[in-house]
Amino acid sequence: MKAIFVSDVHLKNSTDERSLRFLKFLNETAQSADALFILGDLFDYWLPENPLMEENFAPFIRWLDDYSARSGKIVYLLGNHDFFIGDFSKRRWRAELYSGDCLLNLGGKNVYLAHGDRVYQKDYGYRLLRPILRNRLTRALAQGLPYSLTFKMAQKVSRTSRVYTTLHKNVDCKKIYRDFAGEKILKGADVVILGHNHLPDFAEIEAGSRKGLYINTGDWLTQYSYVTLQENRWELKYWK
Numbered sequence: 001m002k003a004i005f006v007s008d009v010h011l012k013n014s015t016d017e018r019s020l021r022f023l024k025f026l027n028e029t030a031q032s033a034d035a036l037f038i039l040g041d042l043f044d045y046w047l048p049e050n051p052l053m054e055e056n057f058a059p060f061i062r063w064l065d066d067y068s069a070r071s072g073k074i075v076y077l078l079g080n081h082d083f084f085i086g087d088f089s090k091r092r093w094r095a096e097l098y099s100g101d102c103l104l105n106l107g108g109k110n111v112y113l114a115h116g117d118r119v120y121q122k123d124y125g126y127r128l129l130r131p132i133l134r135n136r137l138t139r140a141l142a143q144g145l146p147y148s149l150t151f152k153m154a155q156k157v158s159r160t161s162r163v164y165t166t167l168h169k170n171v172d173c174k175k176i177y178r179d180f181a182g183e184k185i186l187k188g189a190d191v192v193i194l195g196h197n198h199l200p201d202f203a204e205i206e207a208g209s210r211k212g213l214y215i216n217t218g219d220w221l222t223q224y225s226y227v228t229l230q231e232n233r234w235e236l237k238y239w240k
């Protein structure tokens with residue numbers, strides 16, 4: 001069994017350099033995996049029932065169509081940018097869907113997975129903003145505003161949520177995530193996989209009398225990082 005884990009690709013379209021690079025990664029590397037774990041924020045924004053999404057992200061949607069048709073398994077953990085994709089991913093790719101965290105048995109290990117946007121509890125700005133932005137968008141969608149208008153709104157929301165995460169540059173984000181992983185390991189997880197902070201990481205963690213592994217999938221903005229699980233071996237890799 002080969003599984004690939006990726007997060008925070010933050011696709012905005014299908015044509016810029018990053019998008020083409022990611023598509024190449026899908027075609028050359030991900031296509032041979034039995035399971036693809038998307039740990040959130042694959043898309044920088046997503047609107048439900050909006051045909052502009054399928055248009056804007058056509059090559060990626062088609063790739064996932066083909067992948068799932070070839071019985072590739074898709075596990076989708078919603079991020080703070082693509083949280084509206086849940087129903088679509090279930091309907092279209094029969095994705096195993098998680099809106100928060102989950103504990104799965106993979107390769108005989110207890111694996112804790114989450115996007116990671118709830119790890120840093122002091123990010124008050126973001127925690128307050130998150131429901132407000134979601135509600136505003138939800139309301140606009142319910143009112144049946146034109147597709148193009150809600151599309152613009154979604155792009156704006158996506159920018160705002162990034163402003164808030166950059167406010168906390170001076171905190172040791174890597175350590176906060178490692179400490180969080182330690183807590184999960186203490187509670188029984190063998191492996192903890194997170195994304196969201198855009199800091200690829202691979203660390204043996206000791207928590208009390210327990211030992212575990214913490215991995216962060218990083219991002220596709222500057223890191224082009226991903227994680228593989230093959231024959232019970234975990235690896236953090238960088239795609240070139």
Ligand SMILES: [Mn+2]
Binds near residue numbers: 041079080196
């Ligand atoms: Mn995120």
